[in-house]
Amino acid sequence: GAVVSQHPSRVICKSGTSVKIECRSLDFQATTMFWYRQFPKKSLMLMATSNEGSKATYEQGVEKDKFLINHASLTLSTLTVTSAHPEDSSFYICSAIRAGRAYNEQFFGPGTRLTVL
Amino acid sequence: AQSVTQLDSQVPVFEEAPVELRCNYSSSVSVYLFWYVQYPNQGLQLLLKYLSGSTLVKGINGFEAEFNKSQTSFHLRKPSVHISDTAEYFCAVNTDKLIFGTGTRLQVFP
Numbered sequence: 001g002a003v004v005s006q007h008p009s010r011v012i013c014k015s016g017t018s019v020k021i022e023c024r025s026l027d028f029q030a031t032t033m034f035w036y037r038q039f040p041k042k043s044l045m046l047m048a049t050s051n052e053g054s055k056a057t058y059e060q061g062v063e064k065d066k067f068l069i070n071h072a073s074l075t076l077s078t079l080t081v082t083s084a085h086p087e088d089s090s091f092y093i094c095s096a097i098r099a100g101r102a103y104n105e106q107f108f109g110p111g112t113r114l115t116v117l
Numbered sequence: 118a119q120s121v122t123q124l125d126s127q128v129p130v131f132e133e134a135p136v137e138l139r140c141n142y143s144s145s146v147s148v149y150l151f152w153y154v155q156y157p158n159q160g161l162q163l164l165l166k167y168l169s170g171s172t173l174v175k176g177i178n179g180f181e182a183e184f185n186k187s188q189t190s191f192h193l194r195k196p197s198v199h200i201s202d203t204a205e206y207f208c209a210v211n212t213d214k215l216i217f218g219t220g221t222r223l224q225v226f227p
Contacts, residue, residue, distance in 0.1 A: 006160075034215070043207065043217045044161075093160050095215075106215055108153075108161040 006109035021079045021112045023094030029074040030096035038091040050077045084116040119144040123218035138193040138221045140208030149211040150191040
């Protein structure tokens with residue numbers, strides 16, 4: 001159990017367009033999901049914490065108007081990159097916390113490769 | 118504030134040799150410690166975790182790690198590596214957030 005999926009796995013878009021990435025917990029309910037960004041050969045940087053039914057909490061330096069996060073249900077969170085530019089090209093990874101556990105282990109999705117031309 | 122340091126950005130090793138990937142952390146409170154592996158263009162897979170109890174933790178794929186509180190370390194070891202172990206390895210500490218180290222690229226040569 002504890003499988004997290006992301007869709008799409010990779011996307012190429014033109015500069016100025018918006019892209020939506022979905023993160024789903026397939027076999028458990030996730031009250032909290034996280035969005036990370038990973039640059040080539042770099043570590044994961046936490047962008048925001050997404051709680052079901054409330055506004056996301058963004059990390060310092062992350063533009064909330066550019067990276068829109070919606071956690072509409074206990075199994076789905078979406079990240080929308082608005083007016084994407086080439087510098088937004090990156091690997092985006094989500095994770096989810098399984099509700100009811102004694103500690104907050106995060107289960108990671110397979111990632112989405114975004115390329116903005 | 119918590120932080121994680123992985124001193125080795127790359128570790129080259131021959132197949133069947135032992136390997137140790139180093140991880141040191143700093144925290145003013147009790148932490149949970151994790152090692153993750155990432156294969157190219159994939160997400161993170163949990164190798165092992167330390168929550169409490171025995172300081173020697175065994176994980177998947179023959180890996181183990183030892184929590185050393187006095188040295189604030191959580192080094193990852195494997196007695197005999199395979200070509201398939203070539204990947205990026207991340208150490209992480211979790212209090213209210215998951216903080217990752219910068220990663221160590223393990224390259225196993227035949």
